[in-house]
Amino acid sequence: MTKTNPGRFFEDYRLGETIRHAVPRTIAEGERALYHALYPQRFALHSSDAFALDCGLDGAPLDDLLVFHTVFGKTVPDISLNAVANLGYAEARFHRSVWPGDTLRAESEVIGLKQNSNGRSGVVWVRTRGLNQAGETVLSYVRWVMVRKRDEDAPAPETAIPELAHAVEPGELEIPEGLDFLGYDFALAGEPHRARDYAVGERIDHVDGVTIEEAEHMLATRLWQNTAKVHFDATHRDDGRRLIYGGHVISLARALSFNGLANAQVVAAINAGAHANPCFAGDTVRAWSEVRAVERLRNDVGALRLRTVATRGEAFALTGEDGKYLPEVLLDLDYWVLMPR
């Protein structure tokens, strides 16, 4: 039994160390098709090679969140197998497009450590990078989790808390190489709205709902080679329920957001994300968005900073009088998208 991976505990992390995560993964047209079967995904840039060619690319790049999930999945055995809680994301930036046939691997640097006052667990901050087969960074993000200690008597490390940006600056957003929205076909894309048609504070109801089945979230989460037991093993929790991978809800919300944000072709950055309440099979997921900022990146490319909230209840639910998330809120995501200006 010594040959199986028990995962890392809090005292196993060293500030500054880099962990190379296992199992590189080639993602190709099959993963693209599955992404379209698992999520109601309609953004034209990721759906159509012809549309992407007309936008100056060599073909349809793989969906940004497909890249995120693949990189994230690689980190689970080293970062979150013994995690008690997934505390947050920050500074996620998509640096370059990923194409069918690319192979992704991941590395994480430990950038922060803080033992909890109870002495039984601690918080670990890592900066994770996803790399393609040429060694180029395609994605980077910071994530922090609460991890149990194996041995409560293990000494506490020196506390180091990284300084993290509240949001990626517009100037840091990367426009995919070659992207050109000058000849953009709004009719083919599905909606007429440009970046400058959106107003700060505007709220958009994405209208549609999707009821989730066990088979669907497990197919997705396995596809990302995410090994967290709670998603797959109905005997793991006392209530016999499988917890749905938070990233599954992110992808559902993003896909639903097509209705009202059809031209938000590229996810350029994720500023923050909270999985407010657990999601289970049988939940019907809806989403709404609020525009937080509208920026001009280039004459043809604008950026929207969005808050997209996924709920299992009615539209526009968020927080109660106590300032806490309402029980029907599943996800509160703060991110940047690119669209024709």
Place this chain on the structure above:
Amino acid sequence: MTKTNPGRFFEDYRLGETIRHAVPRTIAEGERALYHALYPQRFALHSSDAFALDCGLDGAPLDDLLVFHTVFGKTVPDISLNAVANLGYAEARFHRSVWPGDTLRAESEVIGLKQNSNGRSGVVWVRTRGLNQAGETVLSYVRWVMVRKRDEDAPAPETAIPELAHAVEPGELEIPEGLDFLGYDFALAGEPHRARDYAVGERIDHVDGVTIEEAEHMLATRLWQNTAKVHFDATHRDDGRRLIYGGHVISLARALSFNGLANAQVVAAINAGAHANPCFAGDTVRAWSEVRAVERLRNDVGALRLRTVATRGEAFALTGEDGKYLPEVLLDLDYWVLMPR
């Protein structure tokens, strides 16, 4: 909320207008694999590049119904989002093969309008074309739906009812470019029966049954980017059930028909189709066929006009004494297939 698509209502259609549907879609090997996972699909021409090469093609074309569903899915946001009923299909012809990597888009011309006497809805006829990235028509069909009015007081359009053929004529059936059945390997294809071995009036029980799960029909329907709420949202109907996309039943019936029609390699046309009763998860779908016509198209290629009926009950169910479909009948499809003569 003004940015989301509410769908068109009856008074939004103009006779003669052409609607370009959104979101072109590249379909490739991933969609082919999913088609084989979703339906018990065994027709050799679509299963094997090697078999297709031996039939004169450059490789296995994508399944004809996969093409149909992809094109149909594109039309939903513009044609049937506010549809009360899906009334019929006619004159569906598959004009040329679609290959992995092709990008499909769709256009519909409004060819008929008739307001209902209740003034609350009307019937819209459209002729839809699916086009590949070169702008070539790969599929065309007529469909008519009953659509609600937004405003009951909106004036009725002039009534225009198109004349539609009861069936595509044998001379109009397109043989895929390059197709050659002279060296056809019946053993590899699975059955010895040629077109001329079938007799008009002959009935074939396709024997097998498939019980449908929610996850399966939703994966399929999402893959076709069909956005109709009733297929995905368990809160949409009062009974909490999700209606299965009629095309899912068409593909199931076609795949089941392999058993007895293994050499019916190509669907060349659909003359008519009725979704006789709704299909739900948990239903076990069976199918039977009746031969309506046997035609010689070329020395090596014959055509069969088939009625294939999908049921959730016993074989050969169809209509009751009142001439109406029995409650166990799901689909009544009238179509042409090509097979070695």
Place this chain on the structure above:
Amino acid sequence: MTKTNPGRFFEDYRLGETIRHAVPRTIAEGERALYHALYPQRFALHSSDAFALDCGLDGAPLDDLLVFHTVFGKTVPDISLNAVANLGYAEARFHRSVWPGDTLRAESEVIGLKQNSNGRSGVVWVRTRGLNQAGETVLSYVRWVMVRKRDEDAPAPETAIPELAHAVEPGELEIPEGLDFLGYDFALAGEPHRARDYAVGERIDHVDGVTIEEAEHMLATRLWQNTAKVHFDATHRDDGRRLIYGGHVISLARALSFNGLANAQVVAAINAGAHANPCFAGDTVRAWSEVRAVERLRNDVGALRLRTVATRGEAFALTGEDGKYLPEVLLDLDYWVLMPR
């Protein structure tokens, strides 16, 4: 109704005859993606083209069990449609790698026949070969099944029972052409253990459990074009349950075995396999392995003979005091894997 395939009965088999199975199948990147969605598959050689290139191959070959299931599926309509029981496997050898885009077909030679004393059924032994589009054998195995007679009065054939090896000899194991483990990256592969780090008799608990859904096993089994009714039709058994294809459990167990056997990159042979008890949706499958032999094939390549047992209960379940499999045992598989030495 005479056109549908009723399957073969015991008296339809002739010693020495070769049956060419129908429906060749091209397997490509889409099937690879689905394999990763259906099973928690993480072996790096099959997950990453880049990793496979570093191991001397031209890219990631398709998973060995994906090849097994595809070949096996082709044989079902001719071998086991009327089978009462699936009795065993032997001498399964993987002869050469299968690559995305290859087309597989299958042939079976009848190598043994023995009518049962009750006169109502008999045992049929076949040696099946899977062939690629160049006619090269990629897989061969012996399987025997108990098949019903159509006519109890049909005369019994002369009894012929083939001699089968208890296990494939290490010298018969094929190392994939070009495979080179000299520069193997253990960190990327996920574990540090070489073949010589394993001891005969060592037991490994693979820890994780996967709860199976109906949609998942049906998607998988359809993907292999396996037509056995019991897997798909909930009305087929009196208890309304669908029996899960035994190969689905094999693939689940193999994928789970990553945890402790991450470097067992290649399945080279299957010596024997017993489906000890039926598996149904809702079962949570776990697995454990015992090392039966450790062999040196080449300086860089070692082989492990493994017994991997899949259970729906606790770890290390196997047989009771009566020597029979405990009811929680689903699979007992005896096979050879290749790993860096």
